[in-house]
Amino acid sequence: MIKISVQRLVVFSFATLLFSCSATKKVVETSTGKGADKSDLLYMEIHRVAVEATQNNNVPGVAIAVIQNGKVAWTQCVGLADMKSKKTVTTETIFNVGSVSKLVSAWGLMQLTEKGLVALDEPINPLLVRWKLPVSQYDISKVTLRRILSHTAGLSVHGYGGSEQGTPLLSLEESLSGKTKRNGESVRLISEPGTKWEYSGGGYTLAQLLLEERTKEKFADYMKKNVFEPLALNHTHYEWTEEMMASSATAYDSSGKPIKNRIFTEQAAAGLQTTILDLAHFAMLSVTSDSRQLNKVLKATSLQLMEKPVLPFSDLGKSGLGYRFMNYEGFETIGHTGENEGWSAGVFMHLPTKSGIVILCNGSNGDRVWYPIYQSWIKRIKVAEK
Structure with a gap:
């Protein structure tokens, strides 16, 4: 989920220099990536901003990828994946991406509609067996996959805190019933579905259960087999495998x-691990909607539908199916941001110019890093639009 408001983000852009680390750390550019051109003014500006922002905000490292003309133009990695060992960030470093998980999980959930396992506007409660929405004063039959993915289903639970690795996880049913340590809030209707935009991580947990019920597979396994492997996202998973831990940054x-x-437990809402190269490739597919590269994971028409806003929306928020419309400083992009303790990420795409930027950080203050980087990027996009 987004940790800070748009208003606070603007403040951070001016306040970056006020924050300083208690100890000096080495900042290293560890990878330029294929196609990088250090004469590119945007490349140099983002590098300068990334070094400054990581040093000033207790964020050891950041990985960045820029998409231009529908292709990943370059990557750059700055700083450390682990401060104790001095292991540097590379394009193969694993990061958790918080609520960016929702953007990716929406592809698997949309795939269910293409397979005829659920319709976008079908009531989902009758399809569930292991857990159902509790009786409500609001109309449960109006809770549909379209509304869940667009945060218009009227459901509760903004976000999740997770558990420390090594501790037992709740079942999906226990999480939906409100047995989470963070807020103890159950997933339930808190407004009439289809009447307002209200961000709900709980809705995505309900959708995760729906996928498991309809496919008879675990969510992480289904996503790996049906989304990640066909798209060659070989370093992306909703679980922390031993192989991924070996390449992971430290939070x-x-x-x-x-x-x-x-x-x-709530993997669809917050549990994705990936690399800058994998997530940049995913973002590139979102920008181009090229059916040849989608490799039958989704139809191009389905992806284009996901990238269109769903009514109702307001100043509080605006979403497609998994894709959020984000408006910072009067400039609208689609994508998602994500914040979990120790991690921060942002995926921003501008479809008219086939441009995008992906930013991954291994620090809780990562929003203070990605936002000034984002500002540098949108200056270039605004020029390209004219």
């Missing part, structure tokens, strides 16, 4: 102290 809290990774 750091807001004071710069290392913390244990968080694991999530």
